[in-house]
Structures are given as structure tokens and as C-alpha cells.
Amino acid sequence: MLKRTRYGGELREAEIGSTVILNGWVNTYRDQGKGLFFLDLRDRSGLVQVVFDLEGAAPELVERARGLRREDVIGVRGVVRARVAGANPKLETGTIEVAASELEIFSKSAPPPILPDDHEAEKIQEEKRLRYRYIDLRRPSMQKILRTRFEVTRAARTYFAENGFLEIETPFLIRSTPEGARDFVVPSRLYPGSWYALPQSPQLFKQILMVAGCDRYVQIVRCFRDEDPRADRQAEFSQIDLEMSFVEREDVMAMMGGFAKRIWKTILGYEIGEIPRMSYADAMERYGIDRPDLRFGLELRDVSALAKKTGFGVFEQALAKPRGVVKAIVVPGGAEKLTRKQTDAYAEFVKGFGAGGLPTVKYGAEGFTTGIAKFLEPIQAELVRELALQPGDQVFFGADTWKVVTKALGELRNKLGADLGLTKTGEWKFLWVVDFPMFERDEEHQRWVALHHPFTAPLPGEESKLESDPENCLSAGYDLVVNGSEIAGGSIRIHRQDVQQKVFELIGLTAEQARSKFGFLLDALQYGAPPHGGIAFGLDRLVMWLCGTNNIRDVIAFPKTQTGQDLMTEAPSSIDLEQMEELHVRNTVPTQP
RNA sequence: GGGGGCGUAGCUCAAUUGGUUAGAGUACCGGACUGUCGAUCCGGUGGUUGCGGGUUCGAGCCCCGUCGCCCUCGCCA
Numbered sequence: 001m002l003k004r005t006r007y008g009g010e011l012r013e014a015e016i017g018s019t020v021i022l023n024g025w026v027n028t029y030r031d032q033g034k035g036l037f038f039l040d041l042r043d044r045s046g047l048v049q050v051v052f053d054l055e056g057a058a059p060e061l062v063e064r065a066r067g068l069r070r071e072d073v074i075g076v077r078g079v080v081r082a083r084v085a086g087a088n089p090k091l092e093t094g095t096i097e098v099a100a101s102e103l104e105i106f107s108k109s110a111p112p113p114i115l116p117d118d119h120e121a122e123k124i125q126e127e128k129r130l131r132y133r134y135i136d137l138r139r140p141s142m143q144k145i146l147r148t149r150f151e152v153t154r155a156a157r158t159y160f161a162e163n164g165f166l167e168i169e170t171p172f173l174i175r176s177t178p179e180g181a182r183d184f185v186v187p188s189r190l191y192p193g194s195w196y197a198l199p200q201s202p203q204l205f206k207q208i209l210m211v212a213g214c215d216r217y218v219q220i221v222r223c224f225r226d227e228d229p230r231a232d233r234q235a236e237f238s239q240i241d242l243e244m245s246f247v248e249r250e251d252v253m254a255m256m257g258g259f260a261k262r263i264w265k266t267i268l269g270y271e272i273g274e275i276p277r278m279s280y281a282d283a284m285e286r287y288g289i290d291r292p293d294l295r296f297g298l299e300l301r302d303v304s305a306l307a308k309k310t311g312f313g314v315f316e317q318a319l320a321k322p323r324g325v326v327k328a329i330v331v332p333g334g335a336e337k338l339t340r341k342q343t344d345a346y347a348e349f350v351k352g353f354g355a356g357g358l359p360t361v362k363y364g365a366e367g368f369t370t371g372i373a374k375f376l377e378p379i380q381a382e383l384v385r386e387l388a389l390q391p392g393d394q395v396f397f398g399a400d401t402w403k404v405v406t407k408a409l410g411e412l413r414n415k416l417g418a419d420l421g422l423t424k425t426g427e428w429k430f431l432w433v434v435d436f437p438m439f440e441r442d443e444e445h446q447r448w449v450a451l452h453h454p455f456t457a458p459l460p461g462e463e464s465k466l467e468s469d470p471e472n473c474l475s476a477g478y479d480l481v482v483n484g485s486e487i488a489g490g491s492i493r494i495h496r497q498d499v500q501q502k503v504f505e506l507i508g509l510t511a512e513q514a515r516s517k518f519g520f521l522l523d524a525l526q527y528g529a530p531p532h533g534g535i536a537f538g539l540d541r542l543v544m545w546l547c548g549t550n551n552i553r554d555v556i557a558f559p560k561t562q563t564g565q566d567l568m569t570e571a572p573s574s575i576d577l578e579q580m581e582e583l584h585v586r587n588t589v590p591t592q593p
Numbered sequence: 594g595g596g597g598g599c600g601u602a603g604c605u606c607a608a609u610u611g612g613u614u615a616g617a618g619u620a621c622c623g624g625a626c627u628g629u630c631g632a633u634c635c636g637g638u639g640g641u642u643g644c645g646g647g648u649u650c651g652a653g654c655c656c657c658g659u660c661g662c663c664c665u666c667g668c669c670a
Contacts, residue, residue: 030633033626040630049630070620085628094630111621113603119631120619123605127662180670200670227669228594352596352666453670507670561662 002075002104009046011093015080020098022048023106025138026072027117037065040091041076041098042116044143049088049097050076056099064103071109071116071135077102116142126553130567133558145555148267149543153220155266156240156537159259165218165242170205172198172222177517179454179507181225184235192584198224201536204521206243207455207493210532211524218242220539229562232485232541232552236560240542243534248460249476249492252533253432256480256488259537260430267546272430275480279435288410290436293484294429296422298413300398300406301328306382307399312375314359318399326399327409330387331416334394335362342419346396346412355408359397363389372397414484423483425548431481435459438466438473439506447508452477454503455521456491457533466502476533487542490535497525 004023011020024043031037035054040047052065056079068074078098088094114120114128116138121129129136136142157167176183176197183197199205201223209217219241226235244252257275264270276294283292286299307315307326318324331338347358360371363384368376376383387395396412398405417423438458439448448470450456457476458466465473476492494500500522504514515522543555553559560566580587 028631030629031626032629032632036627036629038629038632051628054627083628085630088630090630111603113620115604115620117631120604125600125604125662127600128604130662181668203670225669228667230669231664233669450670456670562664563661565661567662 001106002077002102004043004075007045008041008043008048008050008098009093011048011080011096011098013082013095016082016096017080019077019079021075021077022050022098023075024073025109026068026070026074028070029068031066035059035062037062037068039065039068041074042138042140046093046140047091048093049083049091050078050100051097052100052103057101061100061103064105065100068105069109069111071112072105073107073109075104075106076100127561127567130553130559130561133568137557142554145543145547145549146557148547149539149555151267152263152539152543152546153240155263156218156220156259159262160216160218160242163216163255163258165216166214167219168209168214168217170199170202170209170219170221174199174205177204179450181227184224184226187583187585189583200225201239202241203453203455204518206241206534207521207532208524210243210245210493211527211529213245215245216242217244217534229552229560229564231550232544234540234552234556234560235564237552238539240537240539241534242536243532245530245532247492247531247533249434249478249533252490252492252535253478256490256535256537257432260480260482260488263542263546264428270428272428275430275432277432277434280433280437281435283433284406284410288406288408288413289484290433291479291481291484291486292431292433293414293417293423294431295424295427295483296417296420298329298331298416298422300409300413301330301387302326303328303383303386303397306379306386307397309379310375311378312372314356314372315375315397315399318401318405321401323402324400325402325405326397327405328387328398329396329409329413329416330389331394331396331420332390333392335364335392337420338394343394343396346415349415350398350408350412353408353411354404355398355400358412359399361395363393363395364391427483429483433479433481434477436475436477436479437471438462438475438503439470441471448506450503450507451475452489452491454507455493455500457494457499463499466499466506470506478535480535480537482545485541485545486538487545488535488537490533492531492533495525495529495531497522497529500525 002021004021006020006022008022008024022041024041027040027042027047029039037052039050041050052062076098078100080096081099083095083097112135114124114132114135116135118139118141121139173186173196176185176195181200186196188194188196202219202221206217221239221241222236223239224236229235244255261272264272280290283290288300302325304319304326308319315326318326343360350358361368361373361376362370367380398409436451438451438456440451442449452475459474459476462474478490479486480488494503501514540552540555544550544552547555549555558566558568565571
């Protein structure tokens with residue numbers, strides 16, 4: 001066997017004159033006739049041109065070479081030499097080529113259904129790429145993503161090892177716990193009628209590792225949530241998960257900030273600098289979202305006080321609602337940049353988030369024009385001052401309950417940022433969001449739900465509000481946001497059994513329910529639990545940002561479709577009747593004929 | 594569960610809006626070619642128009658159902 005001595009894509013002019021053996025796939029071939037045959041050999045490192053010619057090779061060799069086709073797998077021995085007829089600037093190896101003297105064909109390829117060319121791949125239906133994933137992954141850009149993902153996890157292990165963390169595995173077959181996302185479940189063979197669940201995260205296990213004295217835990221771990229996927233999430237995903245003992249939130253944030261800095265430095269050579277902070281309340285008021293994209297302004301401004309003076313029906317009705325507000329977004333230069341068609345489309349857009357419409361005005365030399373200009377006459381001067389309007393600006397208003405306005409304008413703000421080209425690649429705006437409320441009111445079920453999760457501790461000094469004022473009790477949670485995307489989230493945990501009981505009670509779990517579902521945690525907290533806290537990084541989303549893709553399937557070697565299928569293996573599938581009987585389950589779906 | 598988009602040759606697309614035998618590029622096969630590089634030139638194979646019904650003299654195109662993929666709202670403690 002011709003065994004590789006070098007990766008072809010790494011060869012450069014310095015190697016001219018040396019003999020190498022390359023292994024790889026035929027990317028393309030160019031048959032020049034009887035005696036001259038070129039091919040581009042692809043391996044993990046990239047492409048290099050291999051030439052078979054009469055001067056240097058036996059005719060028999062040339063004949064065999066001429067039979068090569070795309071995606072055949074070969075070994076080649078040859079001498080590295082300078083290109084005779086000029087370089088190919090498109091290849092990193094474009095100034096050299098390998099003059100082949102020996103060829104071994106390891107495997108012929110059937111005509112490939114798709115070709116692993118980066119310039120083709122954009123056009124190929126993703127369905128085909130997923131079906132033939134083993135071909136698609138041969139593409140240089142996919143190889144680069146796989147490598148980047150590995151560099152991230154390697155840097156993570158190095159960083160956390162340097163900081164005294166232990167990587168400890170937690171089980172995949174666990175007890176199903178309520179709340180949160182829908183569980184994937186696995187039937188038990190040995191306990192008829194009983195089920196395991198796959199973990200949505202190792203949350204409880206890592207807390208128990210702290211009780212167990214492990215002090216600092218990290219794990220790069222798969223998590224499972226049986227919810228409908230999106231472009232940036234799927235049922236099965238990975239976290240860099242960690243937990244620390246004897247810490248306050250400052251300690252965890254410092255550790256994670258250091259990790260983010262390490263990653264951006266290692267992978268992109270980028271210096272993050274100090275990561276600013278913002279309270280959840282601020283984020284919601286000014287950006288309408290708990291993960292603001294700070295790459296652009298367009299902040300939401302509360303103009304309720306002024307709106308009250310207009311007598312405009314839409315504003316009045318909104319302000320009459322419980323917690324009704326009127327907020328504004330100023331688009332600098334929007335009067336000219338935004339067409340009527342666009343602003344109409346934005347009105348439709350915000351309706352999708354429950355807003356009744358999108359009142360708007362343009363500001364110019366003659367004051368307010370278009371839209372609701374006439375209604376704003378009484379407050380024009382004050383509004384111009386309040387919003388620091390410049391001629392040419394356009395103002396959009398949201399008028400409804402705080403919740404609807406916040407959501408609608410927050411989403412509109414992000415859309416405007418994208419549409420107006422306010423986000424540049426290579427720009428990184430990090431932000432810690434802190435001081436979340438412990439609870440959110442679920443009006444439909446008339447109860448409190450934990451905003452983060454029910455193991456999150458109140459901020460020091462806020463504990464008493466659990467009794468007196470749960471709505472305004474702040475938590476010791478923290479989210480790390482980059483460019484409007486939440487890439488990590490965590491909190492200081494409750495380490496006292498009585499506090500944990502109280503929180504369970506507030507979210508509507510009776511003592512009995514809490515005991516039956518989380519008894520092991522409550523027990524553990526009784527027997528010497530250190531103060532502890534942690535955080536989890538979404539590995540997939542992290543790699544997406546680092547690789548510049550907005551498709552989570554690009555950063556997972558074998559991803560699932562939006563309906564949870566693996567198109568390559570065709571999972572999920574039906575199972576044999578015997579398998580089902582062994583597992584004590586029965587199929588209630590009529591079988592296909 | 595709701596909304597939107599897509600589905601024609603292995604792949605990427607077209608088919609003058611219901612009209613002859615569904616075309617092109619590419620891949621593949623055969624031939625030519627000694628410096629190509631997304632090689633080129635000549636010729637060729639290749640189709641259950643996702644699937645199932647329906648309307649019609651006639652359906653890739655219209656209608657109904659169904660399957661699959663993507664985006665999205667809900668959902669994702």
C-alpha cells in the first residue's frame with residue numbers, strides 16, 4: 001500500500017524536489033490526451049494538482065490514470081515540482097504540482113450523486129447533502145468547520161484544566177423530571193412500564209457533584225430536548241457545561257469571560273476586551289429583548305408621558321390598558337431610506353407579535369409628515385427634543401401593553417438592524433445580562449414560573465422577597481450574549497434545602513410533589529451542600545458564530561432535519577415486534593401496509 | 594398545533610401560463626486532444642414531473658388529499 005507521507009494541501013514551494021506519497025480522493029480530472037493527465041487530489045488539508053506525463057511515467061501508468069473518475073480513492077507517489085505552465089492562484093498549492101510515478105487505486109467510486117465542491121454546495125438542496133453526508137463532509141469548508149469545532153473543545157479542555165476543573169461524565173439514562181422541555185424517553189426492559197429520560201442538561205447531576213466535593217466540574221456533553229427545531233437549534237445539541245463550588249456570581253462570570261476571551265483569541269485571533277453588563281430590566285426597556293444586539297443603536301424610547309397629551313385614539317386606548325405604554329424607535333435617515341412598501345411590511349411584521357399596527361412619522365424641515373403626523377402636532381416640539389430627532393429621521397411607535405410593545409419593537413429593532421445593514425461581520429459585541437427576575441407570571445395557569453430554572457438562587461439580599469414580593473425578587477442568574485445571541489447561561493444555585501423548598505412551593509409544587517420528583521436533590525442539600533454556581537455554553541451556537549454560518553446543521557457532523565430525522569440513516573424507524581415486547585411497549589399507530 | 598416557501602434527469606435548473614416526442618448545463622459512457630486547472634471539442638445513455646386521486650379531448654401546469662425538506666409563530670425551565 002502506498003502510505004501517505006504528507007497531506008497534499010500542505011505542500012508548498014519549499015518541498016520542491018522531494019518525493020512524497022499522497023492519499024486522497026480525485027476531486028476533478030483533466031484528460032489532455034494520450035500522454036498527459038491532470039487531477040486535483042483532495043485530502044483533509046485541501047487540493048493539490050497531480051500530473052501524469054510521458055516524460056516521467058510509464059504509458060501503462062498513464063493509461064490507468066486516465067481511467068480515474070471523480071471521488072475515486074487513490075495513493076500516488078511522485079516528486080514535488082514547480083508548475084511548468086504557470087500557477088493556479090485559486091489553489092494554495094497553486095505554484096507546485098506532484099509528478100506521479102506510481103498510482104494505487106484503493107477504491108473506485110460510483111458516479112457521485114452530489115459533488116463535494118464548495119462552489120456547488122450552496123446550490124445543492126440541503127436534503128441531498130444530508131442524505132449523502134459522507135460526500136458533503138469532504139468539502140473543504142465542512143472539514144474546516146469540523147476542525148474549528150475540535151479546536152473549540154480542545155481549547156475548552158485546556159482552559160478548564162488550567163483552572164482546576166475536572167471533566168466528569170454524567171448519565172444519559174436518567175429519571176424524567178418535569179418542567180422545562182419535553183423529554184425524550186427510553187423504555188426500561190428490566191422494569192416493565194418504567195422509563196428513562198435523556199437529559200435536557202446535566203443540571204442536577206452537576207449540582208450533586210458539588211455536594212460531592214468535586215469543587216470544579218466541566219463536561220462537554222450532549223443534551224436532548226424534544227421540541228420543534230429552528231435554524232439555530234435542534235433536538236440533540238452540545239453544551240460546555242460547568243459548575244463551581246464556594247463561588248459568587250462574580251467568580252463564575254470572571255471564569256466564563258476568561259473562557260470567551262480564550263476562544264475568540266485562539267480561534268479568530270480577536271481580543272474581546274472587557275465584557276460590559278446590563279440588567280435584564282434595562283435590556284427589556286431599551287432593546288425589547290433579553291439578549292440585545294449591541295452592534296447598533298435604534299433603542300426603544302418610552303414616550304408614554306408625551307403620548308398621553310396627543311389625544312390620539314390608538315395611544316389613549318393603549319395607555320388605558322393595564323401596564324399600557326407607548327414606545328418609539330428612531331431610524332436615523334429612515335425618511336429617505338425606507339420606502340412605503342417597507343414600512344407597510346414592518347407593520348405586518350409587528351402584527352405577527354401581537355401589535356395592532358405600526359404608527360409612524362417622518363421628521364423633516366416641515367416637521368412631522370405622513371402617517372400619524374397630524375395626531376402628533378400637539379407634542380411635536382417636545383417629541384423632537386425628547387428623541388433628539390434630526391431632519392430625515394423616521395419614527396416608529398408601538399402602543400399596547402408593555403409586553404406586546406416590548407416584544408414587537410424588540411423584534412422590529414433586530415429586523416431593522418439587519419435590513420439596514422447595521423451589522424458587520426467581524427464585529428463582536430459581548431454583553432453580560434444580569435439581575436433577572438426569579439419568576440414570571442403565567443397568567444394562563446395563574447401561577448409563577450421560574451424564568452431561568454427552579455434551582456436558581458435569589459441574589460444575596462433578595463431572599464426575603466421570596467415571601468413578601470416574589471414578582472420583584474431578583475435572581476443570581478447571568479446570560480452571556482454576543483451580537484444578539486445567547487451563547488451561555490447560568491446562575492448561582494440554591495444550596496439550602498429550605499430555600500429550595502420555598503421556590504418549589506412558589507412555582508406550585510407541593511412538598512409531596514417536590515419530594516417525589518426532586519427528592520434526591522433535596523436530600524443532597526441536607527447533607528452539607530457548598531454554595532455553588534455554574535453556567536453552560538451552547539457549543540453548536542458558539543461554533544456557528546466562529547464559522548460564520550446561521551445553520552446549526554452545518555456545525556454538526558450528522559445533524560437531524562427539522563422533523564427530527566437523520567436522512568442518512570433514516571432514523572427514527574420502526575422496530576421489531578419482539579423488541580417492543582421485550583420493552584413492554586405497544587404500538588398504537590396503525591402500521592403502514 | 595398554526596402560517597409561508599419549495600419538490601421536473603444522479604445534481605442545478607427550464608418548459609411561451611392546459612397543447613406535438615418534457616429541454617439545457619453538469620455528472621456518467623464513447624471518441625479527439627501533450628500544460629490543463631470549474632479544461633475544451635464531437636457524439637451518446639439517462640425522466641413514475643415526490644406520491645395518490647380528480648377535472649379535461651388533452652395535466653409538469655388546474656382542484657383535492659398525502660409525503661418530504663426549509664423558514665417561522667407557539668414551544669425550547
